[in-house]
Structure formats: C-alpha cells, structure tokens
Amino acid sequence: MxxxxxxxxxxxxxxxxxxxxxxxxxxxxxxxxxFSFLLYFWxxxxxxxxxxxxxxxxxxxxxxxxxxxxxxxxxxxTRRDLLPDDIADExxxxxxxxxxxxxxxxxxxxxxxxxxxxxxxxxxxxxxxLASASIAQVHVARLxxxxxxxxxxxxxxxxxxIERDVSLLYIVARLAERYWREGRRLRPxxxxxxxxxxxxxxxxLMREAGNASQLRRNFLxxxxxxxxxxxxxxxxxxxxxxxxxxxxxxxxxxxxxRQNVDxxxxxxxxVEIFFTQVFKYNFFHADMHPGNIFASPEGQxxxxxxxxxxxxxxxxxxxxxxxxxxxxxxxxxxxAELHVESEWVPSGTRIDEFEAAIRxxxxxxxxxxxxxxxxxxxxxxxxxxxxxxxxxxxxQLVLLxxxxxxxxxxxxxxxxxxxxxxxxKPFLERWMSEQLGPRALLKNLKTNLPMWAEILPQLPAxxxxxxxxxxxxxxxxxxxxxxxxxxxxxxxxxxxxSFAAITATGxxxxxxxxxxxxxxxxxxxxxxxxxxxxxxxxxxIILMTYWPSSSGRD
Numbered sequence: 132m133x134x135x136x137x138x139x140x141x142x143x144x145x146x147x148x149x150x151x152x153x154x155x156x157x158x159x160x161x162x163x164x165x166f167s168f169l170l171y172f173w174x175x176x177x178x179x180x181x182x183x184x185x186x187x188x189x190x191x192x193x194x195x196x197x198x199x200x201x202x203x204x205x206x207x208x209t210r211r212d213l214l215p216d217d218i219a220d221e222x223x224x225x226x227x228x229x230x231x232x233x234x235x236x237x238x239x240x241x242x243x244x245x246x247x248x249x250x251x252x253x254x255x256x257x258x259x260x261l262a263s264a265s266i267a268q269v270h271v272a273r274l275x276x277x278x279x280x281x282x283x284x285x286x287x288x289x290x291x292x293i294e295r296d297v298s299l300l301y302i303v304a305r306l307a308e309r310y311w312r313e314g315r316r317l318r319p320x321x322x323x324x325x326x327x328x329x330x331x332x333x334x335x336l337m338r339e340a341g342n343a344s345q346l347r348r349n350f351l352x353x354x355x356x357x358x359x360x361x362x363x364x365x366x367x368x369x370x371x372x373x374x375x376x377x378x379x380x381x382x383x384x385x386x387x388x389r390q391n392v393d394x395x396x397x398x399x400x401x402v403e404i405f406f407t408q409v410f411k412y413n414f415f416h417a418d419m420h421p422g423n424i425f426a427s428p429e430g431q432x433x434x435x436x437x438x439x440x441x442x443x444x445x446x447x448x449x450x451x452x453x454x455x456x457x458x459x460x461x462x463x464x465x466x467a468e469l470h471v472e473s474e475w476v477p478s479g480t481r482i483d484e485f486e487a488a489i490r491x492x493x494x495x496x497x498x499x500x501x502x503x504x505x506x507x508x509x510x511x512x513x514x515x516x517x518x519x520x521x522x523x524x525x526x527q528l529v530l531l532x533x534x535x536x537x538x539x540x541x542x543x544x545x546x547x548x549x550x551x552x553x554x555x556k557p558f559l560e561r562w563m564s565e566q567l568g569p570r571a572l573l574k575n576l577k578t579n580l581p582m583w584a585e586i587l588p589q590l591p592a593x594x595x596x597x598x599x600x601x602x603x604x605x606x607x608x609x610x611x612x613x614x615x616x617x618x619x620x621x622x623x624x625x626x627x628x629s630f631a632a633i634t635a636t637g638x639x640x641x642x643x644x645x646x647x648x649x650x651x652x653x654x655x656x657x658x659x660x661x662x663x664x665x666x667x668x669x670x671x672i673i674l675m676t677y678w679p680s681s682s683g684r685d
Contacts, residue, residue, distance in 0.1 A: 140299055144196060151192040152183075186221035193225060199296045201225050202265050203326050229265050234258025237270060237284045244367040252365060256282070265289075266333050266438075271375065278374075280362060283336060285369040290334060297327050333438040336371035342437040343373065349412045355400050356432045378425030378433040381541060390428040397430050398546035402554045404432060405538045409531065410448055410562045417441040417530040419537045441530035446473065449566060451531070452559050458509065459556055461497060463489045466513075476522045485520055492516050504552065505539060631673050638670030 183191075193204040208222035238258060242249050249256055255273040261281065262269045266289060270282045304319035332338060340361045347358035357376070365372035379386050387394065408415035416423075418439040425433040443451065450473040457465040467485040470476045476485065492512045496504055510532050514522070542549045642663045 140295065144299065144303065147192050147195050151188045151195070153188060153192060184217065184221075186215075186217040189218060190221045190225060193222075197296075199265055199293060199330070202330060203300065203323075229263050231260040231263035231268050232286055234260065234270065236287055237268065237282075240284055240287055241282065241370055244370045245365075253282075266330070267336070272372070274362070274365075274372075278362075280365075280372050281375045283339075283371040283373070285334060285336060293330055293334075297323065297330075300326070329439060335368055337366055337368050339436075339438045340366045340371050340373070342440045345414060346408075346416065346434075346437060346440075349408070349414065354431060355407075356404050356434060357427070358434055376425070376433050376435070378427050380421065381424040381426055381432075382421035382544070384545065387426060387545070392426060392428060392430050394546045395549075397426060397432075398542035398549045399554050400430065400432065401538050401542045401545075402549075402551055403558065405534065406555060406558045406562075409443065410452060410558070413442055413445075413448060415441045415531070415534060417534050419534055419541070421541065424541070439530070441534065443531070447528070450475075451528075452563055452566075454513075455555065455559050456563065458493065458513075459552060461493070463493065470517060470522070475528075476517055476520045480520050485517075488516050488519065489513065505536075510535060635670040635673035638666045638673070642667035642670065 190204065193200045204222045204225045208219050208225070235258065237260070238249055238256065241252075241256075245252055252275070253272045254275050254277070257271045259270075260268040261271050265286070267283050267285045270284065272280050272282045274280055300323045301320065304323045307319045340363070343358060344361045344363075347360065350356045350358055359374035359376050362372040362374075379390060379392075381387075384394075387397070405415065405419075416434055416437065416439075418436060419434070423434060423436040425435075427433060450469050454466055454469050457463075457469065463486045464482065466489055467480075467482045470485065471478060471480055471482065492515075493509065496509055496512070514528070514532065539549075539551055542551065642665075
C-alpha cells in the first residue's frame with residue numbers, strides 16, 4: 132500500500148521522467164496508461180523530434196531526482212551484463228554532487244556518538260567539510276596527541292530517506308518489470324535489491340573501517356599501494372576516524388607529469404595492484420574510480436573510501452585465472468569447459484555450442500594488436516555471451532568486471548600504450564603454478580598439519596574398531612541414492628492407495644447394503660436413505676482423490 136508521502140514522491144519521479152522524455156516507461160504502466168492522451172496537450176511533447184539520446188535523458192533524470200538516484204545510477208552502470216552499452220557508458224558519467232550539511236550538525240552527531248564534547252576527543256575540528264557525498268561527508272581534525280586525521284560522518288536522517296526512496300524504486304521496478312517491454316530482460320527488481328544491500332552496507336562506517344584495516348594489513352610494506360591507518364578507539368557506526376593523507380588526484384595527469392612521475396610504471400602498478408588484491412589476498416577495492424585514488428610523487432598509489440569491497444571463493448579465483456589464461460591462448464573449448472565446471476552456466480549446456488559462441492565474440496577482438504584489446508570489455512562480452520546460455524548473475528564477478536574496467540581505463544589514461552595482457556599474464560601464470568605446483572602442496576600440508584596431528588594418533592584404534600566390527604558381522608553399509616528414495620516413496624504411495632481403495636470400497640458396499648435392506652430410513656433423499664448417499668459419496672471422493680494420474684505421478 133502506498134502512503135500519501137510516497138504517492139507524492141512517486142508522482143514527482145514520474146513527472147521528472149516524463150519531463151526528460153521517458154514517458155514510454157510511465158505510460159506503459161496500467162496506473163497511468165488511461166492518461167497517456169494528456170501527453171498530446173503538453174507542449175514539450177510536440178517538439179521531441181531532435182531530443183537528446185535515450186541514455187543521456189536517463190542520466191539527466193537521475194541527476195534531477197537527487198543524490199540517492201545518482202548513486203543508484205552509478206551502481207546500475209556496473210551492470211553491463213544487463214544494460215545496453217550506451218546506457219551503461221552514460222550512467223558511468225554520473226557524479227555524486229551533493230550540498231554539504233552544516234558543520235554544526237556534523238559536530239552534534241559526533242558528540243552524540245562519543246557521548247562527550249568534541250574537544251574531549253579532538254584538539255581541533257574544522258566544521259567546514261573537506262568533501263561531501265550522498266551518504267557521508269568528511270571533516271579535517273587533529274587528535275589530542277597532535278595526529279592529523281579526517282573524520283567521516285554519516286549524513287543525518289539519511290537512512291530514513293534511503294528507505295523511502297528504495298521502497299519507491301521497488302514500486303517503479305515492479306511496474307517496469309511488468310509493463311515495460313524491456314523490463315523482463317533487464318530485471319529491475321533484482322538490480323534494486325542489489326542497490327539496497329550496497330547502500331545500506333555503506334551506512335555502517337565500522338564495516339568500512341574493517342575493510343580499510345584489512346586492506347592496509349595486506350599492503351602494509353608495499354611500495355605500490357598505501358592505505359591510511361584507522362584509529363579504532365574513535366570509530367563508531369556513524370563516525371570513522373582515519374589518517375589524513377595527501378597526494379595528487381590520479382586524474383590530474385598534467386600535475387603527475389610536472390612531478391616527474393613515471394607514467395608507464397604507474398599504469399602497470401595499477402594493474403599489478405588489482406591482480407594482487409584479487410588473486411593473492413582475495414579481497415579487492417571495488418570502487419576504484421579516479422575520485423578515490425591518489426598518487427605520491429614517488430609513484431605510490433594512495434586509496435580512500437572502502438565502503439564497497441569484493442571477494443571471490445577459492446574456486447572462483449582458480450576458474451577465473453584459468454579463464455584469463457585460456458583466453459590469452461585462444462583456447463575457447465577450455466573457456467567453455469570452465470564455465471560448466473564452475474556451474475556459472477547449467478551443467479546441461481553443450482560445450483561445442485558454447486565454444487562456438489565464445490569464438491564468434493572473441494576472434495574479432497584478438498585480431499587487433501594486444502595493446503588495443505580491452506581486458507575488461509573482453510570479460511564483459513564473455514558474460515553477455517554466457518547470459519544467452521542461462522548464466523546466472525554472479526555478483527562477485529560483476530564487481531570484479533567493474534573494477535577491472537576502472538583500472539584498465541585509469542591505466543590507459545595515464546599511459547595510452549599500456550599492454551594489460553603483457554602485465555597480467557606473468558602474474559596469472561605465477562599464481563597458477565603456486566596453486567597447482569609443489570609450493571601449493573607444501574602450503575596445503577602446512578595448513579592441514581594441526582588437523583592431521585590430532586587425527587593420526589587415533590587412526591590405529593579407529594582401524595582396529597572397523598576390522599573388529601567387520602569380523603563380528605556388525606559392519607553396516609548405508610547406501611543412499613535418489614533411486615532408492617524414489618522407490619521408497621512409490622511403495623509408500625502404493626500402500627496408501629491400497630488402504631484408500633479398501634476403505635472406499637467398504638464405504639460404497641456399506642451404502643449399497645443399507646439401500647438394499649428395506650429402502651426406508653427416517654431421512655430420505657431422492658428415495659434413498661441419507662446414510663447411503665453419505666457413505667457412497669465419501670467412498671467416491673476417496674477413490675477419486677487417490678486414483679493414479681495419467682502421468683503416473685501422485
């Protein structure tokens with residue numbers, strides 16, 4: 132049921148969509164279809180022959196609807212397996228431009244979180260925000276010991292706004308899925324559900340602090356990537372305090388050149404950092420757009436904003452690495468096999484058909500020079516091809532593909548001749564040898580050594596007990612299979628049918644006997660005793676209920 136406040140907001144959303152020429156979405160719904168004639172009386176509708184492209188109109192509508200819809204569009208832009216390329220490219224341009232909330236409110240929120248005056252925690256606190264976004268904003272501060280920090284504060288009342296707008300997004304998504312001709316293919320309800328999980332996770336700054344702390348530990352002594360330190364005693368669910376860092380924005384290529392940063396090395400380091408996060412630590416920064424990445428004059432990356440992180444299972448890691456290597460060697464049969472083995476596509480998928488579809492997509496790409504091949508777009512084309520074979524959406528792979536596109540785009544912005552394949556292949560081959568070679572065996576033995584140390588002393592006694600039970604004939608073999616279980620169900624159902632048939636026959640015979648005795652009873656219906664009708668009717672109902680179906684199923 133839609134409340135009055137939701138109805139007003141929903142009408143405003145519809146107005147903005149119509150204003151930007153997206154009325155085919157609105158007037159396709161059965162709520163507004165009867166009013167579609169009103170478009171002909173709206174002057175802007177008369178002059179739409181030269182209107183902007185569809186993707187641009189969608190972006191403009193989201194920007195007008197506000198920061199939460201902008202964030203929704205940003206997340207939506209990562210779902211290239213669902214969206215046409217023109218829409219995904221346009222949504223990627225969305226910028227999270229939000230007016231800051233007053234510094235006094237930030238100060239009040241911090242004091243409520245700590246339960247004390249702000250100057251009992253910070254020696255200095257600048258109420259003018261350093262940066263502001265839809266979920267939180269950042270202030271510069273100094274701890275009592277003189278350490279310079281930044282304080283991230285969740286926007287007051289944002290959870291209520293998010294819940295309101297997400298509920299409306301669900302309404303719009305369900306309408307679109309039901310009535311929009313592209314709705315079923317794009318699965319908007321699933322996209323909104325993913326957005327809801329992502330944005331609610333971002334509200335918990337303790338979670339983000341944990342992500343930053345883990346990533347910092349992984350790269351603690353690295354010359355490639357620096358992660359700011361988290362000051363845990365000052366972190367709360369809605370307040371996070373971390374080390375203040377300074378660097379050159381990674382998108383400021385001119386300043387990087389002025390600082391004599393080696394651009395080739397910097398671009399290659401970005402690729403190495405990505406693959407190190409994914410395959411060595413299985414924990415990767417999944418929001419590596421230029422606003423979150425800086426560089427030092429020495430060429431070291433500096434990262435901030437750890438609200439969205441990705442992980443892969445060990446199986447996904449191995450299959451992904453093998454996929455990349457198989458692609459590099461143009462072994463499309465192996466690529467198809469890996470997709471089936473990993474259960475990314477159904478087990479019944481024909482390998483030869485899938486291989487042919489992959490070859491059709493990839494061969495034109497590989498005919499170009501390696502430096503001109505986009506790793507991220509190749510992965511995207513693979514996912515789109517696999518989707519035709521009923522590949523289920525893998526959220527962790529969607530995040531990975533989005534991050535790879537960001538890293539690759541960033542690397543080629545810094546150094547246009549970046550050959551991502553040349554940088555990635557040695558890393559993947561080394562990782563695969565570590566997973567499958569002698570080093571992997573030693574690592575597994577070391578990992579499982581405590582378990583074997585506990586089990587081995589008990590093993591002789593367990594073998595002795597097993598042999599003793601076998602000698603006495605007490606050893607029982609338990610065999611379970613789907614066929615045995617089905618047979619048991621069939622026997623049980625047959626017994627049930629037999630019992631029902633005997634009962635029904637008995638009731639029908641009883642009805643006939645009562646009818647044949649004298650043909651008279653205190654209550655008669657159509658010249659037959661009422662009890663005859665009752666027993667006969669119950670008997671017939673039982674027979675009809677338990678009569679085997681024509682398909683042989685119960």
